[in-house]
Structures are given as structure tokens and as C-alpha cells.
Amino acid sequence: MSQTDLPHGETPVSGHDYLAVQASPEFQDLRSRLRRFVFPMSALFLVWYFAYVLLGAFAHDFMAIKVWGNINIGLLIGLGQFVSTFVITGIYVWWANRELDPRAEAIRAKLEGGAS
């Protein structure tokens, strides 16, 4: 069996090429698209989650307001966290399949094709 390698240095592409790839407009485009999507989306769901947590900690009476039968606002907001999690997951997958994968694939194909 082969020796255990350091994780880097295993690919046929040299370190020098990676600097060039990193600086290339295609890669910068991929990088900024990813960040422009995941950072705001993460901020959004964290704010929504902590709004829920703070309401749960300090607004017991508000959360206990009955809406329908014994179902109260607290339960509805709690279930809303489930809904928002499912919806954000769906949006992310749709977006990543459409925006992320083709761009990453193009860069990967160029690198691996050119170096083998």
C-alpha cells in the first residue's frame, strides 16, 4: 500500500497553478457567488432562530396566546422553524444545482484535463 500522504501535493497540478486559478475571473466569480448566497442566507435563518429563542425566553405570555383550540403562537412559530428550514434547504439546492455546479465543474474540467 502507498504511504500516507499529506492531503496536499497529491494532485498532478502544482502549487503555482493554484495561485493562477485562484486569481482567475472564473474562480473569483464562483467564490463571490457562493459567498453572496450563503452568508446572507445563514444570517437570515440565524436571526429568525434567535428571534424565536428570545421570544421563548422572555415573551411567555405572547407565546401562550391561543390561536385555534389549544394551538398557541409559540407552537406556530416553532413549527414555522421547521417550515423555514425545509424551504431554505429547497432554495439552496435549487440554487446550487443551477449556479454553483456548472461553474465548479468547468474549472475542475479545465484543471484536470490540462494536467494529466
Added chain:
Amino acid sequence: MTIKILAADGATVGNPVANIGIFALFVAITLYIVIRASKQNTTAAEFFTAGRAFTGPQNGIAISGDYLSAASFLGIAGAIAVYGYDGFLYSIGFLVAWLVALLLVAELLRNAGKFTMADVLSFRLKQRPVRIAAATTTLAVCLFYLLAQMAGAGGLVALLLNVKGTLGQALVIAVVGLLMILYVLIGGMKGTTWVQIIKAALLIGGAALMTVMVLAKFGLNFSEILGAAQSEVSGSATEAVAKRDVLAPGAQYGASLTSRINFISLALALVLGTAGLPHVLMRFYTVPTAKEARRSVVWAIALIGAFYLFTLALGYGAAALVGPDEILAAPGAQNSAAPLLAFHLGGVVLLGVISAVAFATILAVVAGLTITAATSFAHDIYASVMKSHQVTEDEQVRVSRITVVVIGILAIGLGILAAEQNIAFLVALAFAVAAAANLPTILYSLYWRRFNTRGALWSMYGGLISTIVLIVFSPAVSGAKTAMLPNVDFAWFPLANPGIVSIPLAFLLGILGTLTSPDDEDPEIAAEFEVRSLTGVGAEKAVAVH
């Protein structure tokens, strides 16, 4: 059916022979599958990552099997049954946390790593110190999590088999531990993954069945379950329980400002802990590509979300149908809510099935934790640090097998010592360690180019040490009636959940450590890391089946 139910008197529930019989059947079937799956466990990639050959959906089911531990099933259902709404927070935190994993961590980690979390963290930083730190935090999280699972095993055994003597419980925990060692040694990651898949199907299926049965009892009207739960709780013989409003937040964490801050602290650890759990991160390496890693998280979120909706019905259902007095009087206290509900709904057979599922859950999660800890030790400490990479992968597998045995024995010892704490609470502590010690460094490594070795070390050790120190000096360990050591009092930290201090501290230490040391990391390696993590160039491929 000779042994009758007298749970209120603290006796056994259902028929121990039926419980053991169904569990033995599960063990027999899974062992057979593990042995079949182990035929190809020849290389390190196969032993540690199942040849990276699982599909996204398969891995997603396995992730949910890994994640939905006894804490989720017994702990959350129990917390909802006794405290009502406050137990629901666990479910929400555990679920929303997956968005952190999906959006920020899973795919980049899959692209850049090989076997362990430390592969990614040490990629562009100084190998030796960062690997040691990452392996240390990995082992710490795994041990906390193991403690929770083994505590669950002890409580479950007490309830179901009427084994109350210390020796008898120790014996059963030892059997669970030995079975787990056997699974991991024979099956490696592939066998462990199949156990997770089978277990997840049984657990989610069982919870779904019980949910339907509970709903049917109340004419499919969830509001009526809530009403019945509240009136049962209000009718409790214990005054403190009777005055709880279980439909609104505050029954467990609402009494004082300190307990409210404790609640926020818990919520923070839950949402940030998942993406730092090493046994969850390691599962991303069992799929061939980042896209499959994404698909597996989607499957995991769907299954985990559905399961937590079931626990809501089960928890309130247990309060309504079993009642808090009977639950609290049972040998496993809160943790016995789900098994007691099963008995009320479906008698000896359903109780046997649900108990077997709960045992299987503990067994599978313990196996997953053990292989993660063993992989980290063999790959990060032994091969990379002690032998400076001058070791074959076969040797790594051999070392990890030895580690499995050591950790298994350690887990048995811990399980025997573990008190009857709520399992969900113990797991929350593991999440606090993961969120403080692992997540800041993972995020900084992936997204902050300036981040360097000192930042990583300060953040990981600072997060780990501060979390553990705060837990030791918290009311969870001493000073309170419910503490592990109730007779002494050295608690000066008021919160049982340390996350609100230790997690921001670890993020801050990462920044401070980075900015106080020169920017001397190799820009070429940093570029390689970023390109690889985003595009998947040079990512570890699936192993061809031979």
C-alpha cells in the same frame, strides 16, 4: 405475558423476555449484514470511509441514523412529556442546526478532506499542532456523546429488563459495548453505515407508527392531545409539576433570569454544535462527491425534521395518555416516557419493538462515535503525528482497530458510572464542546484567508478548555439537588449550559490568535485549499469495487 406491568411501583414494564427477544433479532440481522458488507474492507479508504461509495440518499438516511440518538428519541419525548414546550426547543435547535452544515460546511469539507476533520483544518496550517488539537477536540466530543448514550443504555435497561442492581446494569451495558466493538471491528465504516441505515428506518418507522396511533386516539385532532396533556399535568400529585403550563415556554427554563439565559445558551450550542460534530462530519466522506454530500444533507434534513415532528406528538401523547406522575416514578424517569407510551398504545409487542429500536439506536450511535474516534486517533495522532506519515494505510487500520477496543472498554466504564441525568442534557453538553472547540476553526479555515495556526490553536483549545471548565464549575456538576455530585458545592458558574460564554470566546480567540501572529502561511497552499474546497479538484474519489 407472565410478568405484569406495575410501572408506578417502579417495577418492570412489559415482558423482559419479549424485549430481549426482539432486540436479539435485530442484532442477528444486522450482524449478518455487517459480515456480508465487510468482505471488501481491505484498504484504509474502505475501512474508514466505506470506499466513498454510498449514494446521497443512503448516506442521508445513515446521517439521520447517526444523529437521531437515544437523546432525540427518549430524551426529547421525555422532556416534552414532563416540561412540555421547553422540550420542543431541543428539536428545533437540532434541526435548524443542519442549515449551518448544509450551507457552510458539508460540501467544502467533502472536497478538501480525506478521512477526518483534522485533514481539512490542518490543510493550509501547520500540520502537527493543528492535527493534535483537532484530534483532541474530536476525541473529547466523542467521549461526551458516548457518555450520554451509555447513560441512556443504563436507564433503558433498568426500565425494560428490571435490572436494577448495579452489577446487573453493568453487565448489560458491557454486552452493549461488546456488541458495538464487534460491529465496528468486523464492519468498519461500511458495516457501521448499514447498521445506521437499518436503525434509522426502524426508528423513524416506529415513531411514525406511534404518532399515528396517538393521533387516532384523539380523532386526529392535535389540539385535543395538547388539552389532554395539560389536564393530566395539572392533575399531577406533585405540586411543582401540577402548576406547569406545558403548552407555553417557561416550564423548565422560565423561573428566573439565570434560567432564561441558560435556555438561550442551550439554544446557541444546539444550533452551532451539529456542524462541529466529528461523527457527522466524517459521514460526508462516505459519498463520492460534494454534490452527493449535498444530497445526503437534504435527505437527512427531511428525515430528521419529520422525526422531530413525531416526537412532538409522542411527548404530548405520553403526557396525555401515561401522565407525568407515572413517567417520573418509572425507573428511567423522563427517559422512559416513550417506552411507557408504547406500552399504553400497543402492549407488550409494541413495547418490545420500541425498546429494541431504542437499544439499536444506542448501539448504532455508539458504533458511529467509536469509529470516528478510532479513525481520528489512527489517522491524525498515530500516522500523522507519531509516525510523521511514515506508516502504511494497513497499519493505520490496524491501529484504529486497537483503538476501537480501547474506546469500547472506556465507553463501558463510563456507561456504568453515568448517573440518571436526562440524556438530552448530556448530549447538549457534547454539542457545546463541538460548537466551541470545532465550529469556529472550521468556518475560519474555510472562509477566512488570513486565519493562521495560532488562531486555530487558541480557538480550539480555548473553546475546549473553557467549555469543560465551565461545566465542571456549573450547577450541573455540583451544588444543586439534580447535580452529578449533589453533596458538594464548588459551582461558581450559574449556568448548566456553558455555550453562551465559551462559543463567542472561541470565535474571539480565533481572531485574536490570528491577528497577534504574522501572516506567514504559505499562499500557494492557501490557494490550493481554496480552489480544491470550492471546485472539488483533486478530491478523494470513490474506491472502485474489486
